[in-house]
Amino acid sequence: MNKEDQLIIGFRDLYNKMVLLNKDKMEDSLKGYMPSEIHCIEYIEKNADSNVTKLAESFYMTRSAISKITKKLMEKGLVESYQKPDNKKEIYFRLTKQGKVIYEIHEDLHKEFQERDKTVFEQVTKEQFESMLRFVENYNRHLDAEIKKYAQIGSRNQSE
Amino acid sequence: MNKEDQLIIGFRDLYNKMVLLNKDKMEDSLKGYMPSEIHCIEYIEKNADSNVTKLAESFYMTRSAISKITKKLMEKGLVESYQKPDNKKEIYFRLTKQGKVIYEIHEDLHKEFQERDKTVFEQVTKEQFESMLRFVENYNRHLDAEIKKYAQIGSRNQSE
DNA sequence: GCATTTTTGTTTCCTAGTCAACAAAATAAC
DNA sequence: GTTATTTTGTTGACTAGGAAACAAAAATGC
Known part of the structure; x- marks a missing residue:
């Protein structure tokens, strides 16, 4: 195998392993929430006026998928939608109080991940x-x- | 955002974009085959005596998923299974002639991807x-x- | 102005992959 | 030996997400 492939496969494996670990860890502290749901919560908190399209583009997912996820997040009371007076088409999201609680739990988890991988970056x-x-x-x-x-x-x- | 996160998100985006591009390209030249099917074909050709478990571990997927994919590949006549005389439990896979045709098409595509990204590596x-x-x-x-x-x-x- | 095209979000149908339960073989324990 | 545990592969139920079709609003063209 040439070096270019080796590097790309290395990236791919890194990605897969992180997804796997994150999922396991999240099942412990954020039971009942899908990684993609948490992912959306994080994005919505960090990006003002996020909508279905922006979320989809950012995650390389279809608007269809995001539409379903945000719908579920609204049903769970973690996210609420709002519109702007001069635009009846676009629908924006923001976190509810309850959503911010989940966001903070995720942030802590994220710091835990950073701590876990610190040694690798120190080298x-x-x-x-x-x-x-x-x-x-x-x-x-x-x-x-x-x-x-x-x-x-x-x-x-x-x-x- | 700190640099560590930036790098990890960079990896993640790279991965997502490659998946997206590969999928699009493969839909053109390998219509009717799922990326995961092609992925399995590639692994089976490159690794002697590959079985469900090894494929699953390598792709960070469940054995359940691989079992279904290989079943489908056998139904399509791209892969055949064999066993060893001293082991009645493990089931190994190898490509059929038809499977090797698909493998070769994928290899060409892979070279095309390398060519596409050559400029990035040259720098x-x-x-x-x-x-x-x-x-x-x-x-x-x-x-x-x-x-x-x-x-x-x-x-x-x-x-x- | 009006007609056309594009953007945005939703819904229905469908499938790839996970999870859990399972059977059969192999291995370990004793 | 035989019993318990682990490994391997399969199946059925379920779900996350994609594709396509759609409606409504906005942008563009004229």
Whole structure:
């Protein structure tokens, strides 16, 4: 296997393992809530005027999925929706008091994760860290461009 | 947001974007096959004597899921199973001729992806690359240990 | 102004994958 | 040996999320 593949597979494995660990840990302290629900709660708290579309784009999920998740979050009383007087189409979300409680529990959990992985980060120099960040940002930009490019081709193909 | 989070979110986004792009591309050249099916085909070809358990561990999926995927692959005639004379429990998989055709198509696609991302990798020095690889390996080892640790605690909790 | 296209969110149908229960074989304990 | 435990794979019930079709509002074109 070449080094490029090795790195990408390393990223993929990191992602999978984090998802797995987070899920296990969350089942303990946030029983009854799906990772995606927590994820939405976090985003809604951190981003003012978030709506279905923004959440979907940010998580690489469909609006359909987000629509269902937010609906469930509203039924559970964690999230409430509001609109702006000059726009009857877009529906925004904010956390309720109860939602903020869940948010804080998640924040604590997040700090716990950071503490857990601290040793790994301590072993890299500042320069190495910066270089990795640059690489990841660069790669992300590249993929964004590719996704955009492909979306155009895709829609062109559809209309043919 | 701190730098550690930034890096992890960068990894996560990279992963999500690759999944998205791969899916789109595969829908074109490998219509009718799920990414996970292709993934299994790839693993089976590259790893001799692969079985449900090994596939599951490698993909961080349940044996249940892999069992269904391999069943489907056998029904489609892409994969066949075999056993060893001294073991009546474990069931191994290998590709059929037809499966190898799909494998090759996927390999070509994979090369296409490499070509697509070549520019990103060209911008890092050999030293930077090595340093990233070490970090990713290190982080993976760390998470493996955490998963193992947690699995023990988890099973202890269950039996209480 | 009005007609068309795009954006936004929802709903219905469907499927991939999880969970839990299970059976059969293998291994460990004794 | 045989009994208990672990490993391996499968199945059925369930659910999270995707795809497509849709309605309503907004933006664009004329």
